[in-house]
Amino acid sequence: MHDGMPVVVTVREIIDETPTIRTIRFDHPFSIRPGQFCMVWAPGVDEIPMGYSSPDTITVQRVGEATAALTSLAVGDRLGIRGPFGNGFSPEGRLLAIAGGVGVAPLYPLAAAGVVETFILGARTAEELTFATPLAALADLRIATDDGTAGYHGFVTGIIDEEIDLSSYDTICVCGPEMMMKGILDRLDAAGIAGRGQFSLHRYMKCGVGVCGSCSIDPDGLRVCKDGPVFTGDQILNSEFGVYSRDASGRKKRP
Amino acid sequence: MITLQKGPVHIGGITLHNHLILAAGVLGTTGASLGRMLRLGAGGVVTKSIGPEPKAGHSGPCLIPLNGGLLNAMGLPNPSRDYLDEITHLRDEPVIISIFGGTPEEFGEVASWFADTAVGFELNLSCPHAEGYGAAIGADPAIVRACTEEVAAYGIPTWVKLTPNVTDIGVIGRAAEEGGASAIVAVNTVRGMRISIDLRRPVLGNRFGGISGPMIFPIALRCVYDLYDACSLPIIGCGGVSSAEDVIEMMMAGASAVQIGSAVYDDIAIFEQIAASLYADDGLAADEIVGCAHA
Ligand SMILES: Cc1cc2nc3c(=O)[nH]c(=O)nc-3n(C[C@H](O)[C@H](O)[C@H](O)COP(=O)(O)O)c2cc1C
Numbered sequence: 001m002h003d004g005m006p007v008v009v010t011v012r013e014i015i016d017e018t019p020t021i022r023t024i025r026f027d028h029p030f031s032i033r034p035g036q037f038c039m040v041w042a043p044g045v046d047e048i049p050m051g052y053s054s055p056d057t058i059t060v061q062r063v064g065e066a067t068a069a070l071t072s073l074a075v076g077d078r079l080g081i082r083g084p085f086g087n088g089f090s091p092e093g094r095l096l097a098i099a100g101g102v103g104v105a106p107l108y109p110l111a112a113a114g115v116v117e118t119f120i121l122g123a124r125t126a127e128e129l130t131f132a133t134p135l136a137a138l139a140d141l142r143i144a145t146d147d148g149t150a151g152y153h154g155f156v157t158g159i160i161d162e163e164i165d166l167s168s169y170d171t172i173c174v175c176g177p178e179m180m181m182k183g184i185l186d187r188l189d190a191a192g193i194a195g196r197g198q199f200s201l202h203r204y205m206k207c208g209v210g211v212c213g214s215c216s217i218d219p220d221g222l223r224v225c226k227d228g229p230v231f232t233g234d235q236i237l238n239s240e241f242g243v244y245s246r247d248a249s250g251r252k253k254r255p
Numbered sequence: 256m257i258t259l260q261k262g263p264v265h266i267g268g269i270t271l272h273n274h275l276i277l278a279a280g281v282l283g284t285t286g287a288s289l290g291r292m293l294r295l296g297a298g299g300v301v302t303k304s305i306g307p308e309p310k311a312g313h314s315g316p317c318l319i320p321l322n323g324g325l326l327n328a329m330g331l332p333n334p335s336r337d338y339l340d341e342i343t344h345l346r347d348e349p350v351i352i353s354i355f356g357g358t359p360e361e362f363g364e365v366a367s368w369f370a371d372t373a374v375g376f377e378l379n380l381s382c383p384h385a386e387g388y389g390a391a392i393g394a395d396p397a398i399v400r401a402c403t404e405e406v407a408a409y410g411i412p413t414w415v416k417l418t419p420n421v422t423d424i425g426v427i428g429r430a431a432e433e434g435g436a437s438a439i440v441a442v443n444t445v446r447g448m449r450i451s452i453d454l455r456r457p458v459l460g461n462r463f464g465g466i467s468g469p470m471i472f473p474i475a476l477r478c479v480y481d482l483y484d485a486c487s488l489p490i491i492g493c494g495g496v497s498s499a500e501d502v503i504e505m506m507m508a509g510a511s512a513v514q515i516g517s518a519v520y521d522d523i524a525i526f527e528q529i530a531a532s533l534y535a536d537d538g539l540a541a542d543e544i545v546g547c548a549h550a
C-alpha cells in the first residue's frame with residue numbers, strides 16, 4: 001500500500017463539446033493507457049469515476065449531482081484526481097472503435113494514438129456528436145444519429161449491420177450506453193468472435209482500487225475498477241452485462 | 256518459519272475451510288464477489304454489514320490508500336433485506352452475515368431475516384464512522400451485551416466484532432461474552448483522517464474515517480492480546496494481516512483464526528499466497544501456538 005492521496009489539479013481550459021458535454025483540461029498530464037480512468041473529486045460534492053479522454057483531460061456529460069458540479073467548473077477551479085486506474089484497452093491488429101454518446105471519451109486516446117482504422121460514432125442527434133471533427137482526421141469515421149440529423153439515420157448497430165464486416169477486424173473496442181454495447185456483443189457472439197470485443201464497462205464505484213466490491217459484476221465477481229474497466233466479450237457473455245447493475249446501496253436495478 | 260496443519264477449522268460454532276477469513280465490507284457487496292473470494296482460497300467470508308434500511312453510504316472520496324494502510328469512510332452502504340438474494344447460491348459455504356443497527360431491536364430484526372439460512376452472524380458494533388451506529392454503541396458495555404443477547408437468541412453462532420477505539424477493550428469483550436457471543440473478532444478500523452493540503456479540507460467525504468492495513472497491525476495485535484487475558488471466548492484477529500508471519504503472530508497473541516481485508520488491495524490472491532507458506536503436511540496444530548506468548 002502506497003500513498004494514493006488525490007492529486008490536486010487546476011482547471012486550465014473548458015471546452016464545450018455539445019450542449020450537455022464539456023471537456024475539462026487540467027494543468028498537468030497523467031501517464032495513461034487508453035481506456036484507463038480516474039476518480040474525480042469535486043470537493044464538497046462527491047468523487048466519481050471518469051475515463052481519461054487524453055492524458056490531461058476528462059470529458060463529462062451532465063447526468064447527476066457530481067457531473068453537474070464538474071460541468072459547471074471554471075478555469076482556475078481545483079479538483080482532486082486519483083488514478084490512472086484499471087487495465088485500459090489492448091489494441092492489436094486492425095482496430096474498429098464504436099462509441100455511443102459520451103462513451104467516445106475513453107476511446108479517443110486510441111484514435112489519437114493512430115491505432116484505430118474505423119471509428120463508428122453514434123449520438124442521439126447531430127449537436128450531441130462529440131470529437132467528430134478530430135476523429136475524421138484520425139480514422140475512417142462513420143456517424144450515426146438516432147434522429148438522422150447527421151450521418152446514418154439510426155443506431156450504431158444499424159451501421160454495423162449494413163456497412164461493416166466485423167470479422168475483418170482483430171479488435172473491436174466499444175464504449176457507450178450498456179444496451180448499445182450489448183447489441184454489439186450479441187453481434188460479435190453470433191459471428192463467433194466475442195473474444196475480439198473489448199467493452200469498457202460502467203458501474204457504480206466507491207473506492208476505484210479493488211477493495212470495496214461495489215463495482216463487482218455477476219456471476220464471477222469481477223471488479224470493474226480493477227479487473228476492468230475493459231473486459232473482452234467472452235468475459236461478460238453470460239453475465240449481468242446488459243441485464244442489470246447495482247446502485248450505491250448494492251440493490252439491483254435495470255441498466 | 257512455523258507452519259500449521261491444513262484442514263477444516265472449527266471456531267466459535269462455525270466450520271471454516273482454513274484459518275483465513277475475508278473481513279467484513281471488503282469485496283462483500285455481492286454474493287458473486289464472496290464466491291470468488293472463497294474460490295480464491297478464503298476459509299470463510301464475512302458479508303458487507305447489513306442494516307435495517309438500504310443505505311447509499313457517504314459521498315466520496317470514500318477510500319484513500321496510504322503508505323502502509325487504507326483510510327476509509329464508506330458509510331455502511333448496503334441493500335438491507337435484498338441481500339438475502341445475493342447469498343442464496345452460497346448456502347453450503349461458510350458465509351457469515353455481518354449486521355449493524357442502531358439499537359438491539361434493529362440488530363435482532365436484521366438477524367431474523369437471515370436466521371433460517373445463516374451459518375453465523377457477526378455483529379458490527381464497531382464501525383467508527385456512521386453516526387448513531389457502530390462504535391458509538393460498541394463503546395458501551397451494556398449496549399454491547401444487549402445487542403449480543405438479541406442476536407444470540409436465534410441460536411446461531413454469533414461473533415461480536417469490536418472497535419479498538421476504546422480505553423479498555425477487555426471490558427467490551429466480557430460484555431459480549433456475557434451476552435452469549437460465541438467468538439470475538441478484534442478489531443475494526445482505527446479512527447483517523449487525512450487533509451488535502453492544497454484544498455485545505457479533509458480528503459474523505461465524511462471528513463473522518465477508519466484506518467486498516469499493516470499500519471494498524473500492532474494495535475490489533477495488542478487488542479487480541481488483551482482480550483485473550485480478559486475473556487475465555489475464541490478470538491479472531493483482524494487488522495493489518497498480510498503475511499503468514501502475521502497470522503502466526505496473531506495466534507501467539509491469542510487468536511484462533513484471522514480475518515483479512517485490506518491486503519486484497521495489493522493482491523486479490525492473498526489468501527492462496529498466505530496459505531502457501533502457512534500450511535505444511537508436518538505443520539503444528541494451531542492449538543499449540545494460540546496464546547503461547549502469554550506464558
Ligand atoms: C473498504 C472497507 C470496508 C469495510 N466495511 C466494513 C463493514 O461493513 N463492517 C465491518 O464490520 N467492518 C468493515 N471494515 C473493517 C474490516 O472488516 C476490518 O476490520 C479492518 O479493515 C481491519 O482489517 P484489515 O487491516 O485486514 O483490513 C471495512 C474495511 C474496509 C477497508
Ligand code: FES
Pocket residue numbers: 204205206207208209210211212213214215216223224225226
Ligand atoms: S469500486 Fe471498490 S472494488 Fe471497485
